Amino acid sequence: MTRHRIRGALALRNVTIRLGVTTLVTALDLTVAPGDVATVMGPSGSGKSSLLAFVAGFLDGGVFAAEGAVLVDGDNVSRLPPERRRIGLLFQDDLLFPHLSVGGNLMFGLPASIRDRTERRRLVEAALADAGLDGFADRDPATLSGGQRARAALMRVLLSQPRALLLDEPFSRLDAELRGSFRTMVFDQARRRGLPVLLVTHDPQDAEAANGRVVML
Amino acid sequence: MLALLPPATLFVFLAPVLVGLAGTLLPAFGYLPAIGAHDLSLAPWRDLFAWPGFGSALRLTLSVGVLSSLLSLAGAVALVAMLSGTRAFGRVQSALAPLLATPHAAIALGLAFLLAPSGWIVRLISPEWTGWTRPPGDLVTIRDPYGLSLVAGLLTKEIPYLVLALAAALGQVPAQRLIACARSMGYSRGSAWLKLVLPQLWPQIRLPFYAVVAYSLSVVDQALVLGPGNPPPLAVLALRWFSDYDLARYLPASAAGTLQLGLVVAGLVICRLAEWGVGKAGRLWLERGRRSGAADWLLPVAAVPTGVVLAAGLLALLALAIWSFAASWPFPAALPLRWSLSAWAGAGERLQGSLGTTVLIAAAATAVALVLCVGCLEQEARRQRKPRNGLLWLLYLPLLVPQIAFLFGLQVALVRLRLDATLPAVIWAHLVFVLPYVFLSLADPWRALDPRLARSAASLGASPARIFFRVKLPILLRPLLVAAAVGVAVSVAQYLATVFAGAGRIATITTEALTLASGADRATIGVLGFTQTILPLLCYGLALTLPRIVFRHRRGLA
Numbered sequence: 001m002t003r004h005r006i007r008g009a010l011a012l013r014n015v016t017i018r019l020g021v022t023t024l025v026t027a028l029d030l031t032v033a034p035g036d037v038a039t040v041m042g043p044s045g046s047g048k049s050s051l052l053a054f055v056a057g058f059l060d061g062g063v064f065a066a067e068g069a070v071l072v073d074g075d076n077v078s079r080l081p082p083e084r085r086r087i088g089l090l091f092q093d094d095l096l097f098p099h100l101s102v103g104g105n106l107m108f109g110l111p112a113s114i115r116d117r118t119e120r121r122r123l124v125e126a127a128l129a130d131a132g133l134d135g136f137a138d139r140d141p142a143t144l145s146g147g148q149r150a151r152a153a154l155m156r157v158l159l160s161q162p163r164a165l166l167l168d169e170p171f172s173r174l175d176a177e178l179r180g181s182f183r184t185m186v187f188d189q190a191r192r193r194g195l196p197v198l199l200v201t202h203d204p205q206d207a208e209a210a211n212g213r214v215v216m217l
Numbered sequence: 218m219l220a221l222l223p224p225a226t227l228f229v230f231l232a233p234v235l236v237g238l239a240g241t242l243l244p245a246f247g248y249l250p251a252i253g254a255h256d257l258s259l260a261p262w263r264d265l266f267a268w269p270g271f272g273s274a275l276r277l278t279l280s281v282g283v284l285s286s287l288l289s290l291a292g293a294v295a296l297v298a299m300l301s302g303t304r305a306f307g308r309v310q311s312a313l314a315p316l317l318a319t320p321h322a323a324i325a326l327g328l329a330f331l332l333a334p335s336g337w338i339v340r341l342i343s344p345e346w347t348g349w350t351r352p353p354g355d356l357v358t359i360r361d362p363y364g365l366s367l368v369a370g371l372l373t374k375e376i377p378y379l380v381l382a383l384a385a386a387l388g389q390v391p392a393q394r395l396i397a398c399a400r401s402m403g404y405s406r407g408s409a410w411l412k413l414v415l416p417q418l419w420p421q422i423r424l425p426f427y428a429v430v431a432y433s434l435s436v437v438d439q440a441l442v443l444g445p446g447n448p449p450p451l452a453v454l455a456l457r458w459f460s461d462y463d464l465a466r467y468l469p470a471s472a473a474g475t476l477q478l479g480l481v482v483a484g485l486v487i488c489r490l491a492e493w494g495v496g497k498a499g500r501l502w503l504e505r506g507r508r509s510g511a512a513d514w515l516l517p518v519a520a521v522p523t524g525v526v527l528a529a530g531l532l533a534l535l536a537l538a539i540w541s542f543a544a545s546w547p548f549p550a551a552l553p554l555r556w557s558l559s560a561w562a563g564a565g566e567r568l569q570g571s572l573g574t575t576v577l578i579a580a581a582a583t584a585v586a587l588v589l590c591v592g593c594l595e596q597e598a599r600r601q602r603k604p605r606n607g608l609l610w611l612l613y614l615p616l617l618v619p620q621i622a623f624l625f626g627l628q629v630a631l632v633r634l635r636l637d638a639t640l641p642a643v644i645w646a647h648l649v650f651v652l653p654y655v656f657l658s659l660a661d662p663w664r665a666l667d668p669r670l671a672r673s674a675a676s677l678g679a680s681p682a683r684i685f686f687r688v689k690l691p692i693l694l695r696p697l698l699v700a701a702a703v704g705v706a707v708s709v710a711q712y713l714a715t716v717f718a719g720a721g722r723i724a725t726i727t728t729e730a731l732t733l734a735s736g737a738d739r740a741t742i743g744v745l746g747f748t749q750t751i752l753p754l755l756c757y758g759l760a761l762t763l764p765r766i767v768f769r770h771r772r773g774l775a
Contacts (some may be wrong), residue, residue, distance in 0.1 A: 052292060058397055064306070082400040083508065089401035095394060099416040106414075107504035109402050120504070160402035 004053075008034040008073050010055075010087075010164040015068030017050050025051050028068070030215060032196035034039060036174035037210035039199045042217030048200045050217070052166050055198060056089055057082035060097040072163045076170070088162030088195075090170040090186070096141040102128070102152050103137030129157040131185070132177055147178040154186055157195065163192055167199040183209050206211035219599070222592035223231035223583035227611065229589065232616050233627050233645065238478070240626020245349035251629060252464045255275070261468035268469070270448025278451040278477075281364040281444070282434030282484065285371040289429055294371065298410040299520045301384075302393050309545070310384060313377040315750065316530045318702075318757055320710030323749035324728050325370045325442035326734060327455070328743055330540060332358045332366060335548055337536050343549035352548055360445050367443040368451075371436060373530030375429045376523060379422065385661075386421035390414060407516045408763070410505050414494070414625030423492070424609060428616040430488060431481045434542035438712040438727075442734050452477050452621040459625050462722070471625060478622035479661040485617065529654035534750050535561040542744030561741035567729060568744065575709055575725040575752070578640065582647040583704030586655040587697065594663040595685060598671070604664065612653045624717035631718060641662030646718035647708045655704045662696035692774065694767065706753035 010032045017025040023046025026145070032038040042048050043104040054066050057080065069078045070085075077085040096105050106124040114120055121137070128136050131151040141149060150170065167186070171179045183206065190197045199210055207214050243249065247258040255298040267270060300306040316324065331337045335352035336359075360683040392414045399409035435452045436444075444450055449457070451473055456469030540546070541560055543553035561568075597604065627646065631637040666689065674684045690697070715728050723730075730745035768774040 019639070035655065056397070056401055058400075081404050082403055083399070085401075086600070087401060089398060091394060091398065093391075095398045097395070097413055099496075101501060104500060106503050107506060108399075109543070112506040112507075112508060115547075120506070157402065166401075195617050 007046070009069040009071075010198060011069075011115035012055065013069040013071065015051070015054065015070075016066065017023050017054055019047075019050070019063065024051060024064075025054075025217065026161050028215065030213070033199060035191040035195050036091040037190065037199055037212040038199040039201060039207040039210045039212060039214045040206070040217060041201060041207055043202070043216060044089055046217040048202075048217055049168065052168055052198070056087055056166055057085050086163045086209070087162070087171060088157040088160060088165045090154060090157055090165065090167045090172055092169045093116055094149040096144075096153055096156075098141060100141075101137065102133070102139045102141055102144065102188045105141060105152060106137075106156050106159055109159040110159060123159070124197055128152070128179075131155045146174060147182060150178075151185065152188065155167065158189060162195065165197045167197060167201075169201050169203075172202070172203065180209075219592060219596045222589060222596055226589040226593050226652070230649045231586075231611065231647075233649050234618055235385055235622050236630045237623030237625070238618065238628035240629045241471045241474045241478075244468050244625075244629075245475040247468060249467060249471075249629070251632065252467060254465075254468060261472040264469035265472040268454075270454075273621060274448040274451050275361075275456050277364050277445065277448065278434060278480065280482070281367055281371070281436070281440075282430065285368045285433040286374065286426075286484075288368065289372055289375035289433070290426060291381055292385060292521055292526065294415065295377070295516045295519035296406065297383045297387070298415070298516050301387055301410070301414075302396070306384070310380070312531070313380060313527065314757065315393050315534055315754060316377040316383060316527065318706050318753040319374075319534060319750040320376050320438070320441065320706075320712075320727055321370070321436070322406050322438040322710070322712055322731050322754075323746040324373050324530055324533055325439040326746040327535075327537040327731060328366070328370050328373065328529065329359050329442050329737065330536040330743075331529060331533045332369075334358055337539075340549045341551050347439055350549060359443055362445045364440075364444055365449065367436070367527060367713055367731055369529070370439040371433050371442045372526045373533070374439075374529060375433065379425060379429060382417055382422045382425040385412075386418040389421070390417045399425075403508045405513050407512040409510055411512045412432070412499075415431075416499065419492070421644075424613045426525065427488065428613060430484050431617045431619060431732065434481050434484055434563040435477050435621055437621060438731060441731050449478070452619065455621045455625075456716075459717075462629045463706070467625070469470060474619070474625060475624045477619045481617065481622075483620050491711070492595050520575075534747075537743050537746040537750065540739050543740055547771070552572055553696075560744050564741050564744040566727070567741075567746065571726050571729045572748065572752075574723060575727070576727055577706045578644050578647055578715075578725065579708035581640075581644045582651045582738045583701050583706045584657065585644070586652040587659075587701060589652065590656045590700070591663075591697075594660060595689075598666075598668070600679065604660070612656055614647045615653055620675070620713045624713050628717045636716045636720065638722045640723065642718045643715055643723050646714040647716050650711060650714065651704045651707045654707045655700045658703045659696055659700040661725075662693060666693065693722045695760070695774070698763055699757075701755065702756035702760040705756045709753055711747060 010026055012028055012030040015025055016023065016030040024154050030038060036040070050059060050064060055070050059066055065066065069076050071077070073089065097181065100108060103121070103124050106127055107120055110123060114123065123201060125137055128134060131199065133148060133151060136152070141152070144152065171183050174182055187197070187210065199206060202209065242452060245261055247254055247256055247260055300309055329336070334356040339347070339352065340348065395413045396406060396409045399413055400406065436450070437452045437456055440450050440453045444453060448454065454541055455470045455473035455477065458473065459468040460604070539553065542556050542558065544555040544557035544559060546553035624646070628637055631642050636642040670692070671684050674688050679687070698768050709725070712727050712731060715723060726745050726748050730742060730749060733742055733745065764774065
């Protein structure tokens with residue numbers, strides 16, 4: 001087991017999660033290097049989503065008992081609220097906000113420290129172009145196809161400058177053809193930005209494409 | 218036959234509103250043949266404007282309406298934003314049920330007991346904290362000239378109503394995942410709620426909020442108890458003139474009613490424009506990407522006074538109950554010195570008559586409303602029609618038009634039909650308000666029923682009637698009973714509709730309670746107010762327990 005520190009890595013140290021008398025996750029140690037993708041697999045109810053919620057900071061302490069540490073780039077974020085962990089989340093459905101334009105959705109992700117509106121607009125348009133969505137900024141999200149929506153959601157979370165990425169079965173809603181290309185796009189983007197990725201899935205093809213460590217729960 | 222029901226339903230609850238509006242608008246311009254006024258003129262308006270208290274009445278109406286609409290919305294939003302997604306939310310909603318079920322009038326009476334200089338709060342802290350051994354004479358807590366106690370009364374009813382509307386809308390928005398999504402991008406919980414959840418809830422709480430605006434601007438029942446008397450708000454002034462022995466007063470009263478309509482229409486237009494402006498500014502605000510801000514402390518800070526107001530509402534109901542059992546409760550005792558049932562026995566006769574009338578009217582109006590609503594929904598399901606948005610606006614019409622602007626006109630029409638002061642007339646007038654609420658409460662569960670159940674029954678050879686009676690009605694028993702309880706609660710609460718359609722000669726517990734409100738006998742008021750609370754609550758209780766008993770061996774329905 002690699003215990004030495006890797007710069008920019010996402011690390012779980014001795015993570016145990018219990019639900020009542022059942023132990024869902026037992027003393028899990030896992031280090032994901034920047035750009036790598038670790039996959040968590042298991043049948044439904046096995047604790048995949050609980051593990052993800054624990055890492056992101058959303059685990060319901062009233063229901064679950066959890067211990068262990070989450071380290072992002074060496075910082076222990078276990079005691080921080082989700083909004084201060086800088087761990088981006090991509091869900092099964094894209095959760096584009098229907099009251100904002102596509103560009104508005106991406107601007108929502110962009111940090112407020114970039115104040116100039118033209119600069120914000122430029123960054124958003126560049127991100128859209130990067131995802132093959134040139135000229136989509138003023139579009140209503142409802143007019144986008146499933147694949148386009150997924151890509152917009154990915155760019156939104158990337159613009160929020162996370163230090164790690166959690167994927168909660170984000171490919172399962174897409175049909176087989178789109179699934180492969182979107183998966184490649186997500187992994188490529190993460191690698192280019194040096195983001196460690198933790199992927200939860202029940203699809204063995206996802207794990208194969210991730211080409212990283214696989215944790216079975 | 219079934220095809221006739223939707224138009225018949227529209228007629229039943231919209232015709233009285235439209236006829237009534239016309240019958241109030243014409244007298245406002247001097248035309249009321251029934252009292253020998255035939256000449257169109259602006260004289261009624263001149264009389265209205267020339268009335269010495271007119272300016273203050275108008276200011277009072279506007280300030281009470283604007284203040285209570287905005288505070289209700291802010292309070293409900295803050296409360297739901299703080300509670301949604303927590304386990305406490307369900308408990309708080311249950312605790313608010315008595316406030317939702319109780320008529321405006323009863324809560325106003327209870328609040329008067331609670332807040333008055335000789336009221337429960339002063340008694341609880343006297344003489345230890347205040348030194349008062351008799352009620353302070355110079356302290357004005359209720360019927361204050363600014364209408365603040367009236368605003369408090371409105372808040373205790375309108376906040377629970379909006380909380381309920383928000384909670385229902387929350388069921389259709391993935392609120393928790395939206396918040397999680399925003400938090401993972403660094404947004405605080407409060408900012409995420411205001412920026413992402415609220416805008417998506419708004420389309421569904423717009424009409425309930427408009428109903429709150431309309432009610433707050435034109436409130437009568439609570440204003441009779443908690444509002445200042447001289448000058449009163451505009452709607453109360455109109456009622457006073459409508460009840461005057463001098464029939465010529467009908468004309469300026471109609472002008473006041475029509476002005477009231479104008480105020481509500483203007484208020485709603487302003488709301489619509491404000492929504493548009495706030496929406497535009499809001500999108501710019503969202504696109505700036507600020508992760509936290511004023512929302513984080515503003516929401517909890519606003520939730521605290523909201524909680525206090527709601528707690529006061531519940532205490533007010535308790536105060537009604539205690540007074541009704543008090544034999545002797547001298548100032549400044551914190552609780553009655555002696556308890557007895559004498560007020561209940563003493564009010565017995567008065568209560569018996571009016572309670573019987575109340576139950577009869579409520580049962581009849583609710584039964585008719587249920588038949589019409591179920592018929593319309595069944596027709597919609599058989600024709601596979603999609604519900605239209607315009608229909609929702611029509612449903613809300615009786616809740617948006619101020620009652621004082623059409624009930625007099627309705628009474629005039631009833632007199633012509635020789636129906637005024639009869640039970641059918643009062644039942645019909647109640648139906649105008651009962652029907653929309655019954656429909657709103659029934660429509661969602663009815664439309665959510667899996668259509669494959671009916672299809673599979675049909676493929677087994679069941680006729681449409683058999684499917685309706687043997688499949689749909691039993692499955693929908695609980696929503697049907699809840700809708701019935703809503704109908705009863707709405708009917709019990711009606712004050713103006715009873716007074717006008719009944720020509721003041723048909724007494725329900727609500728009209729009796731408000732008639733006695735100025736009298737001194739608190740125990741009797743307690744009895745009437747408490748009965749107003751208990752009757753709808755009992756109906757809700759039945760609506761929730763009956764299905765559990767009927768379907769005790771059917772876990773899917775119990």
